[in-house]
Amino acid sequence: MVTSFVLKVASRCNLNCSYCYMYNLGDKTYLKQPKFMSIHTIKTFAEKLSGYSKENGLRSFQIVFHGGEPLLFPKEFYKESIRIFTETLNDSYFDFVIQTNGVGLDEDWYALFNELNIRVGISMDGPKEYHDKYRVFHNGKGSYDEVRNAIQIGLDKGMHGVLSVVNLNITPLELYEEFKNLNIPSFNLLLPDGHFDKLPDDLIKEKVNTHNYTPYADWLIELFIIWKSDPDRPNMRFFKTLIQLIAGEEVGDQMVGLKKNGVAVVETNGNLEVADSIRACYEGITRNDINIHTHEIDAILEDPLFDIYINSHQMVNEKCLNCPIYEVCGGGFLLNRYSNENGFDNPTIYCHDMIKLVSYIQNDLINSLPEEVCREMELTRVSYYEIVEELENAGAVSVQKNIKDKLLAYSLA
Ligand code: SF4
Known part of the structure; x- marks a missing residue:
């Protein structure tokens, strides 16, 4: 069942990261979306979620505020959104999360998120020289200083953790030391988005999946050795999940393991779709005519792409x-x-x-x-x-x- 919903509360971003699946990997359909999700859409979604929860006996949901950049969504909208969810589904448990690029994340924002019980995750790519190369404003200026500032404020204000895309140009030691120096308590890694016809920049097409070409494994193994030998190591979800899976635990996510992917995306206009990074396959692949203003949440299960996505660890080569x-x-x-x-x-x-x-x-x-x-x-x-x-x-x-x-x-x- 779908129990985690990624709300695209803003369809635009104040950054222009070079590897971004939304803006730089082939899909421009976001231009047809409203810039922000309206309170009317949030209300309609909460009502549909209430019906879906009763029909399926579900009482626990994760709501992820995402974008574009979710901090572009006004503060008063967050207050109103949380009120709507908790009042409309007053017998449900919510795990509210926001995943932000950290730009503009100041004490006021943290105070609001603490008040509303929203966990904060920040995206960062490591030391300044690397972060500023990829995570840039639209004028090309790097965002490191702003993000570092947001992390430092967040250390006392309950920041949940940092998410990074693996960058082979940063040595594992440099990345690890950066996060240790920032006192980050928890971080997770993502492999870069991409596929066989649009490979991440650092992969050589002719060599992909050949015997002696494993640049990501070599990098990750080096990081694993550093992490494991540190008695005061931060939590690292990526390695922890792999260890649990090897030990036979039934864990996992859309990246690894055999669990079903119970995550759906709600676009700013109320469209209900598959995880948005799949858009990097080709223009419009995730688009369907399912919208929470006209459909029930269960309708997403009829979307053939969603069927593959939710069962993606069962439907394999x-x-x-x-x-x-x-x-x-x-x-x-x-x-x-x-x-x-x-x-x-x-x-x-x-x-x-x-x-x-x-x-x-x-x-x-x-x-x-x-x-x-x-x-x-x-x-x-x-x-x-x-x-x-x-x-x-x-x-x-x-x-x-x-x-x-x-x-x-x-x-x-
Ligand atoms: S499960 Fe598939 S993709 Fe994963 S390592 Fe095995 S063959 Fe490769």
Whole structure:
């Protein structure tokens, strides 16, 4: 079921980050959206959510205020929105979150978010020289100083954590030291958006998913070693989730694991859609005619792209079904599997990176645990090269035809 809703309360941004899926990776449909979500739309959404909650026996929701840049949404709208949600669904529990670029996030904003019980996450890309290269204002000026300021204020005001996109040009040590120097208590990493026909800048097309080319795994393993050897390490969700998955826990998200993706996006005009980063596949791929002003929330389950997204760790390419680390990797994030030729019927562009990273962490875990514990957890050593070779001859488990057809339906070939 969908239990997490990303509200695009502002469809414009005060930054112009070079890798942004909304503005710089191929989709311009945001230009047709209202700049801000109206209170009328919030109210309609809350009413629909109330009906959906009763019908499905759901009492707990996550509401993520997102953009564009959500701090462009006026302060009084936040007050009104929270009042509407808590009054309309007065028997439900809400986890309110805001994910912001941090520009303009001052003491007044933190006071408001504390009052409204909204957890604050800030996006940052590491040391100034790198952050300022990618996370820039529309005039090209870097935003590091503003974001650093917002983090420093937030350390005493309950900032939840920092989110970063992996940048291979920053050494893992530089990134780690930056976050340690800022006293950031918790951070998470995202692999860059991109797919086989629009690769992240640092990937070389001819080498992707070849034996000796695993730049993201090499970078992440280096960071893992630094993080693990630090007795006072901050919480790092990305590594923590992988460790839990290797240990057999049923965790995960849209990136890894086998859990269903119960996340839907509500656009500023009330459109209900699949996760917006999927837009980087091609112009308009996420657009449908489902709108909370005219439809019930359940209608999103009829959207064929949403069907693939929510089941994206089950609807996978044949290689993934045969992969020894499938339960950890889950085939990767849906966007990263896309190609014009095969639609979503591919392993992720980070396939070999995931195999190398997961096998490293699994072997490291085995080295650090007593033998009997490893036996109980059914943990066995894995070798990157053995898995890669095994996958080249994979084929024992085939993908059901109806699933393969759904994945291929988005091919442009
Ligand atoms: S590592 Fe590659 S083959 Fe294995 S599940 Fe992930 S994407 Fe699929």
